[in-house]
Each structure stands twice: as structure tokens, then as C-alpha cells.
Amino acid sequence: MFRIFLLTIVFLTAELSASVLQEAIDNAPSGSILKLPAGVYKGKITIDKPLTIIGKESGVIIDGEGEGTVITVKSSFVTLKNLKIINSGARHEKIDAAITISEAKQCEVSDCVIDDCLFGIDMQMVSNSIISNNRITSKNFELGLKGDGLRLWYSNNNIVKKNSLIHSRDMVVWYSHGNTIEENVGEYCRYSLHFMYAGKNNVINNRYQYNSVGIFFMYSKDTIASGNIIKSSLGATGMGIGLKEVTNFTIKDNTILYCAQGLYIDRSPFEPETNNWIENNKILYNAEALHFHSLSEDNIIKNNKIMGNIEDVVNDGKSSKTYNNDIRENYWDNYEGFDRDGDNIGDTPHKVYRYADQLWLYNPNVKFFYGSPVISLLNFLAKLAPFTKPLFLLEDKKPIVKTEG
Incomplete structure (x- = not known):
């Protein structure tokens, strides 16, 4: 049990060296609460003890002055709230960030604004922590040169909720398990959310466009992954x-709509004698609703609404074996x-068969003519009197005829 001390820093000037703030951090007993008045605190700070830093009013700005990481946290039980953190360094190999938290647990970053920082919040081996209600924007670089808005690296059992990542690169969850990622917004990023070597995560009610x-x-x-809305992937x-x-x-x-590819499936499920469940989704008005690549079988695809897409099913190679998936009780708007x-x-x-209108799978240049009278005529003739047997892709044995909503 920590003894809690309340420490309020009062300054007469609006712009101060962060060394003043660092000195207050160094002198504060473990478990202290530092309430900062409005002002610009210039320079980097490091927190190596349990501590809370709160902006007691709007306009509390910590400015990294374009060098390195602005706030480095090397302790558990650290809380940062109601701060604006700006102007990190710009070196990718050093992961210059607004906030870096490493080897810690039960930390919290909430109600903060991060702007003009290469990386946003970098979490390395962090557990049982909360990242909530933050607004994160990277530097004004080309998309591929921006840093990640939020990085979870070997970080488990965290709650990431109600954050906005705008004009950042990616949010990544790598080698990280048991996290809840809920009600976040991602816009104008590369990967709004990218998982790799991660398990038992919950991705709930996020909105990405x-x-x-x-x-x-x-x-x-x-x-x-449930209740997410993914719209207009560019x-x-x-x-x-x-x-x-x-x-x-x-x-x-x-709900997946207005994308080039709605749901992309590549060698999934990967482990033998296992399944993935794809159920009750709305896959609407995409160029391709379901795109299969490589061997992808034993998925259970049921009760989905598949409507308004240019292509319902695309198999870009004969090895996908799309017909070996359990597909039933979906609504297809082109069911005849x-x-x-x-x-x-x-x-x-x-x-579902592959006809002449999918010639572009073999020659992408043909896609320029997609929807033209020539391709439509070829498709009609292929169905009426095919010169070669069309490729069978899949079968829904119990298609839904009418759908609500």
C-alpha cells in the first residue's frame, strides 16, 4: 500500500523547462499526485516510481522539443491524465514517442492529446493497464513514414478503449494476449489495427474508416472480433x-462496407482440424465480399448478409478449396x-461459379473493362452456353431468401 501525497505545482510563468517538472517528479515520494496548472513544460521527463500526473485544467502541454521520447515510464502504478504531449523526436530506430511504458503493470494513460509525435504510446511488456479516451496523431510525414499511434509489444491483459488514432500509421498488437480493444476510432491510417502472434484478444465495437x-x-x-464497423478502406x-x-x-x-475487399481469408484456419466462425456479419457494397487466397477451408460461414457487392466470392487460385468451407444460411442478394x-x-x-467476368483474376488489366457491355455479354454467354466448364467456388445449401434491415 502506497502512501498518497497530493502535490500541486504552481508557477507564475506559462512556459517552463521540464527540468522543473523533472525535479518535482524526482523529489515526490512514491505514490504522489502531481496536479499541473496550464502551461508549456519544455523538455523530456522520466518517471521511475509509482506516480500520478494530472493536468488540473486544460492547456497543460509537455513539449519534447523535437528530441527523443517525451515521457518515459519505467515503473508500475503510473497514471497520466489530461495532458497534451507534443513534439517528439523523429527517429524510427529509436521509437521516438510521446509516451513509452516498459516492464510495468497497472498503469493508466487517459484523456490525453498526443500531437506531432512520431509514435504515440509505445507499450513494451506492460500488463493490466488502461489506455483510454486519448486522441493520437503522428507527425506530418507520408503515411509509410509515420510512426504507430499505439504499440502493444509483449503486453497482456490491457484495456484499450475509446481512443482516436487519426493520421497515424498503425495500431499494432504483437506477441500480446488477453487484451480488450473496444470503442476506438481509426481514420486515415495504414492498418487501423494489426495483430501478429497474438491470442485471446477481444476486438469490440470499434469504428475504422x-x-x-x-x-x-x-x-x-x-x-x-465483434460489433466493429469498417468502412471505405482506401x-x-x-x-x-x-x-x-x-x-x-x-x-x-x-459491418464491412465500401471496401475493395470485404473479408480476406488466407490459409485460415491454419491449424488442422480447427475452425473459424464467420457469422452474422453485414458485408455490403464492396468490390469483393469474400476473397479467398491459398488453402482456406473449414471456415464456418453462416447467417451473414452479403449484398450489393460487385463480386460475392473471389478465389484467386485453385488451391483455396473454397467449396470445403461450411457455408449456410447466408443472405445473397443475387440468389435466383x-x-x-x-x-x-x-x-x-x-x-457460385467463376465465369468470364473474372478474367481479371488472371490478367489485372482486364479489370479496366469490368462492368462493360463486352464483359457482361461474355458472362451471359458463358452461363448460357459455356465453352469450358466454369469453376465451382462454393455452395450455400440453405440460402436465406429475405433479410431484415
Whole structure:
């Protein structure tokens, strides 16, 4: 149990050297609370003991003066609240950040604004901590040269909630398990959320738009992504949700719309005799709803609403074996069957084939003519009297005929 001391720093000038703040940190007993008045505190600070720093009013600015990381935390039980942190260094190899927390637990960063910092919050081996309600923006560099807004590296059982990452590069969760990532916003980033070698994470009710990729899961397992909205991923390959070599995932109740690729599946599930569950999602108005790459079978794809997409299913290679997935009870807006018994299940299966209109899979230059009368005519003739047998992609044995909402 820490003894809590309340320390209020009062200064007469609006702009101060951070050495004054660092001196107050060094002199404060463990567990102290430092309440800062409005002003600009110039220079870097390091916190190596349990401590709370709170901006007691708006306008508390800690300015790194363009060198290194602005706030370095080397202790557990540190809280930073209601601060504006600006002007870190710009060196990627040193991970110059607004805040770096390392080898700590039960820390909190909340209600902070991070601006003009290469990396936002860098967490290395941090557990049981809270990152909430922060607004994070990187430096004004090209997208690939920006730093990550938030990095979890070997960091477990944290709560990341209600943060906004705008004009940053990525939010990454690497080698990190048991985290809850909830109600965050990502806009104009590269990967709004990128997982690698991570497990048992929950990704809930986030909103990502105008990014290159919404959420991409790689080499991970045992994770739930539900209630997320991924919209308008930018570019010819803009992606909503990507799965690469992942196992035992639940992708449920998400909305993916206005992307080049809605749901991208690559060698997933990865481990033999396992499944991924893709259920109750709305995949709407994308260029491609479901894109399969490489061997991808044993996914359970059911109760999804697939509507308004240019292509419902794309298989970019014969090895994907899309027909070996369990696909049922989805709504397909281009289903051509009937429901004579009124049970809202189609009387005949919904079968998807590759016809002439997918010639662009073999030659991307053909995509320029997509939707043209020539391609439409080729597609009609291929269905009416195919010169070669069309490639069977998948079958929904119980397609839903009508959908609500």
C-alpha cells in the first residue's frame, strides 16, 4: 500500500523547462499526485516510481522539443491524465514517442492529446493497464513514414478503449494476449489495427474508416472480433478484415462496407482440424465480399448478409478449396431461387461459379473493362452456353431468401 501525497505545482510563468517538472517528479515520494496548472513544460521527463500526473485544467502541454521520447515510464502504478504531449523526436530506430511504458503493470494513460509525435504510446511488456479516451496523431510525414499511434509489444491483459488514432500509421498488437480493444476510432491510417502472434484478444465495437486496411489478423488464434464497423478502406486493394494463418477466430456482428475487399481469408484456419466462425456479419457494397487466397477451408460461414457487392466470392487460385468451407444460411442478394414453402430458406442451394467476368483474376488489366457491355455479354454467354466448364467456388445449401434491415 502506497502512501498518497497530493502535490500541486504552481508557477507564475506559462512556459517552463521540464527540468522543473523533472525535479518535482524526482523529489515526490512514491505514490504522489502531481496536479499541473496550464502551461508549456519544455523538455523530456522520466518517471521511475509509482506516480500520478494530472493536468488540473486544460492547456497543460509537455513539449519534447523535437528530441527523443517525451515521457518515459519505467515503473508500475503510473497514471497520466489530461495532458497534451507534443513534439517528439523523429527517429524510427529509436521509437521516438510521446509516451513509452516498459516492464510495468497497472498503469493508466487517459484523456490525453498526443500531437506531432512520431509514435504515440509505445507499450513494451506492460500488463493490466488502461489506455483510454486519448486522441493520437503522428507527425506530418507520408503515411509509410509515420510512426504507430499505439504499440502493444509483449503486453497482456490491457484495456484499450475509446481512443482516436487519426493520421497515424498503425495500431499494432504483437506477441500480446488477453487484451480488450473496444470503442476506438481509426481514420486515415495504414492498418487501423494489426495483430501478429497474438491470442485471446477481444476486438469490440470499434469504428475504422478511410484507412488502407481496417483490421488484419496474422499468425494468431483464439480471438473474437465483434460489433466493429469498417468502412471505405482506401485504394484498389483496400481491405476490411483480413485473416492470414489464424485459428479459432470468431468474426461476428461486424459491418464491412465500401471496401475493395470485404473479408480476406488466407490459409485460415491454419491449424488442422480447427475452425473459424464467420457469422452474422453485414458485408455490403464492396468490390469483393469474400476473397479467398491459398488453402482456406473449414471456415464456418453462416447467417451473414452479403449484398450489393460487385463480386460475392473471389478465389484467386485453385488451391483455396473454397467449396470445403461450411457455408449456410447466408443472405445473397443475387440468389435466383424460390421459397415455395415460405420458411425463408431457398428451395435450391445457392451455387457460385467463376465465369468470364473474372478474367481479371488472371490478367489485372482486364479489370479496366469490368462492368462493360463486352464483359457482361461474355458472362451471359458463358452461363448460357459455356465453352469450358466454369469453376465451382462454393455452395450455400440453405440460402436465406429475405433479410431484415
